[in-house]
Amino acid sequence: MSRKPKPAAPGAPLDTEAMIRVDHAGEYGAVRIYQGQLAVLRHGAAADTIRHMAEQEARHLKVFDRLVNERKVRPTALEPVWRVAGFALGFGTALMGEKAAFACTAAIEDVIDEHYASQVAALADQDDDLKATVEQFRLEEVEHRDTALQNGAEQAPGYRLLSETIKAGCRIAIKLSEKI
Ligand SMILES: [Fe+2]
Numbered sequence: 001m002s003r004k005p006k007p008a009a010p011g012a013p014l015d016t017e018a019m020i021r022v023d024h025a026g027e028y029g030a031v032r033i034y035q036g037q038l039a040v041l042r043h044g045a046a047a048d049t050i051r052h053m054a055e056q057e058a059r060h061l062k063v064f065d066r067l068v069n070e071r072k073v074r075p076t077a078l079e080p081v082w083r084v085a086g087f088a089l090g091f092g093t094a095l096m097g098e099k100a101a102f103a104c105t106a107a108i109e110d111v112i113d114e115h116y117a118s119q120v121a122a123l124a125d126q127d128d129d130l131k132a133t134v135e136q137f138r139l140e141e142v143e144h145r146d147t148a149l150q151n152g153a154e155q156a157p158g159y160r161l162l163s164e165t166i167k168a169g170c171r172i173a174i175k176l177s178e179k180i
């Protein structure tokens with residue numbers, strides 16, 4: 001899959017409000033996914049690994065909470081949807097087993113890596129603060145993906161279908177949360 005960030009349309013004004021709205025929604029979704037996974041996988045090495053990633057997501061969310069407030073960004077109206085969908089996705093994949101839980105993380109973080117990279121490219125030399133934040137979080141999301149792969153994500157039953165389905169859902173969620 002191509003990982004090349006999309007260049008910004010020439011002359012198009014940068015909608016940093018939409019960027020913050022969608023990132024805030026995404027980090028909230030991530031927190032909910034891990035809460036769902038940890039509701040099933042409470043103990044053991046996988047739970048410890050997931051807890052570490054969950055702590056980073058909580059920190060990401062806190063930063064975007066602050067940005068939403070400071071810059072008076074309208075948060076997504078879809079928060080109740082992501083609240084339920086995120087938890088259900090985490091809970092459901094964890095019920096399928098640890099490897100499926102990690103397959104979920106690997107799929108999501110793959111899409112988020114792309115998404116954050118395209119924002120960094122679009123920001124170019126604008127809004128250094130936001131750009132540095134997004135780039136730092138992107139690197140942590142990549143770490144999550146690599147951790148998930150090291151923990152056997154690809155050995156989950158039905159990995160390919162599971163992964164492609166989650167990625168497609170994640171891309172739709174991104175599109176919706178930018179606007180709504
Ligand atoms: Fe995150």
Ligand SMILES: [Fe+2]
Pocket residue numbers: 030053057109140141144
């Ligand atoms: Fe993450």
